[in-house]
Amino acid sequence: MKSEQQYIELFEQCRQMLSSHSCEVMDSLRDEAFTTFQRLGLPNRKVERYKYTDAQEAFAPNYGLNLNRLDIPVNPYDVFKCDVPNMSTLLYFIVNDAFHSKELPKYQPEEGVIITSLKDAATRYPELVMKYYGQIAKKAETPLSTTPEGQYVDGEFIPMHKNNEPDAITALNTMLTQDGLFIYLPKNTVQDKTIQVINILTSKVDLMVNRRVLMVLEEGAQAKVLFCDHAMDDVNFLTTQVVEVFAAKGSSLELYELEETHVKNKRFSNLYVQQHEESKVTLNSLTLHNGYTRNMTYVGLVGEQAEVNLYGGVIADKKQHVDNHTLVDHQVPKCISNELYKYVLDEEAVGAFAGRILVRQEAQQTESQETNANLCATKTAHMYTQPMLEIYADDVKCNHGATVGQLNEAALFYMRQRGISLEEAKLLLKFAFVGEVIDKVDLEPLRDRLHYLVEKRFRGELNKCTGCKLCK
């Protein structure tokens, strides 16, 4: 039996239950998503954009779902103490896929800013949520297959970037999700305090979680958001997550994602960003500890002079698997994109990076840079990298580079000569290697904390944050 079958059956049997614990807005897209999912099925490695991650296999085991929204008793502060020191944040918790409204931050967000459960928001402000929910993910053109589609009109080939080729995981998430997070910033609001969201996975049995996040920044709004993923219990988790970000004219967003889960966690996260004129978005994802991770990022630049920065750092060992798949879609002129991903792979870890930059014919004066650098520390660690450029405009400056290599012999020698042990010297170099990504973090306390966490990670102390029950 193909693995999608159990999800199709689940949906057919539990359609009613899904709706009764959700809301109208989220319900409205379910059937369409179901049809899409049935058509697509779960991708295996033969699907080009899932070449390195087999979703068929990952979704095959049987997981429980909390469709009846049973309350899971948890006191997040009890288990979570690895707050970033020296940084006072607006701290929110999402337990599995439910917004934890019992613990709200001490501080209030700026006036007009809404940070709440997606389900509640959709009930309270249906029109607002309806306007954005599922729209970017649905419309996001994901021309991730490399065959150009198009037609000949009077002998002229008009390329069409595979429209409406939705992602199966996004469809699955849309049909099964019941709650998540909603962040809304009205026009010209500057949210000074960082919004920190802790995703906690907790369960007594193997659990599948379908989380949904919607972020809307109106014209000129500014925000910084930090997501931290943690897994509490020693069971198998399968998470699908769809994050949609709508950045209106002149808005600015810094979005940090930090994954510190465990080897039994499978994560499929699809992030869709739509950027309008002069908006600036920085995405920084750091995988410190995980099991099987697939992050897909789609950025649609639809307004002129928008700028996007994508940064990613991966540290993996054991049999961990991290696949980052990005697509930056330059649709209009004068946009800028920068991409930097760095991997350090040890033991039997598998890393994959596929970065695709699409510059459409209209997108003249595009500036785009893509860099992927990787360190393989053992013979059994595998790295697959695919930095792709697809360019249909001529007045552009695009370049990309990828390297796979080891630590610099000369640098190691230099340090040993000065009495630093080989182990320590290697550590320092690895640390500096990933450091480049961390240095892109604008929030100073977070940057310091990340440096600290990465160092600990390399020292083999994994993701153990002091005093944190989660990580024991």
Next chain:
Amino acid sequence: MEKTDQEKNKLVREVADRKYEYGFTTDVHTDIIDKGLNEEVIRLISARKEEPEWLLEFRLKAYRYWLTLDMPTWPHLQIPEIDYQAISYYADPTAKKKDGPKEIDPELMKTFDKLGIPLEERLALSGTAVDAVMDSVSVKTTFKETLREKGIIFCSISEAVKEHPDLVKQYLGSVVPYRDNYFAALNSAVFSDGSFVYIPKGVRCPMELSTYFRINAANTGQFERTLIVADDGAYVSYLEGCTAPMRDENQLHAAIVEIVVNEQAEVKYSTVQNWYPGDSEGKGGVYNFVTKRGHLRGADSKLSWTQVETGSAITWKYPSCVLSGDNSQAEFYSVAVTNNYQQADTGTKMIHIGKNTKSTIISKGISAGKSQNSYRGLVKVDARADGARNYSSCDSLLLSSTCGAHTFPYIDVKNDTAIVEHEATTSKISEEQLFYCNQRGIPAEEAVGLIVNGYAKDVLNKLPMEFAVEAQKLLSVSLEGSVG
């Protein structure tokens, strides 16, 4: 500025109106078998070529396997559906009319003369031996005797099957098995002629070997098969050139080139591909679907691919290297030019298996008109390939706002001692460089020519002398002035 734009537009028109200078046809009696593809046709080809039983079996196995395959859809190409039953798989321009003269038809000699490939040894450029292939048959191989004195075998593959069956049997399909891909299976079933080269141990081939491919007959496909074996310590430089007449329908060319490089041997393979690219409306042109691969079997062996791709309506070609021998070295240098409605998806595969193996990839893409030009390359480092080293650099130059340049590199590394680097840039001709040239009195057209030639220099420098001249000429004809 406006004036320069006008000038440029004029140049664009000139280039668009330019005629493909090899587009003539030869009026020669050609024996063409009926269109269609089935086991009977394969038996017929095999019978015409008087092949042994084992080769017929090889063809049939390949054909049966081909039937189970689907046309690949992964390339970044728009390939109209190909009707494999509408093509004739064998055309012999050397077939004699009854009671005809026994000599090679003078029309054929004239054709090759016109193409600049004289088949009379006394007229030939010194130092190059030529195997001239038209449609499905090798017309003549020059300097065969001179080479034989050194023990070098240089002849058409059909001849080799008859005269050196053991060698052919040993190596045919050993580098590109018929199960390799769709077009490899097709070629293995219906291949007609091509060259066979065997360089014995320790022999340095004294002259350049060259094969010139020409499609002449209409509604036929050409399925060349070339096999080059360089035994221990041997050296050979091999050149390949090709042209076709201008026809409104598309013609299919599906070739296989296999190269075996043994211990300490070195092979240089250079191609100037100039099949008919179709007219400025995108009508006609050759579909060029080629599987080329070299196997560096021995330690310290060396293989270098150099290609200048200017022709064909659609190009699907990845000259590859399997580096099995320790310390073996492979190189891939490519200039791919697409104009009008041409499409190219080309690149290489470097598969590192032996220890301390090294590979270099330099690819320069130039797109103009409404063409699509893609680089696709794989660098794979096996777990056994300690100390493997690769450097890849792919640059694309865009000469119009309606063309596309794409890069799809795949890097798979399974060894911690490997160093793999890839870099790519895409840009249009720099305004500054153009301005600088203009300012010094160099007109726009010449300036573009200068810049493009400079851009492609890294690759052109790798070509043998005669070819380099030809390639440079081709480049300038293809591109000068096509900047919009």
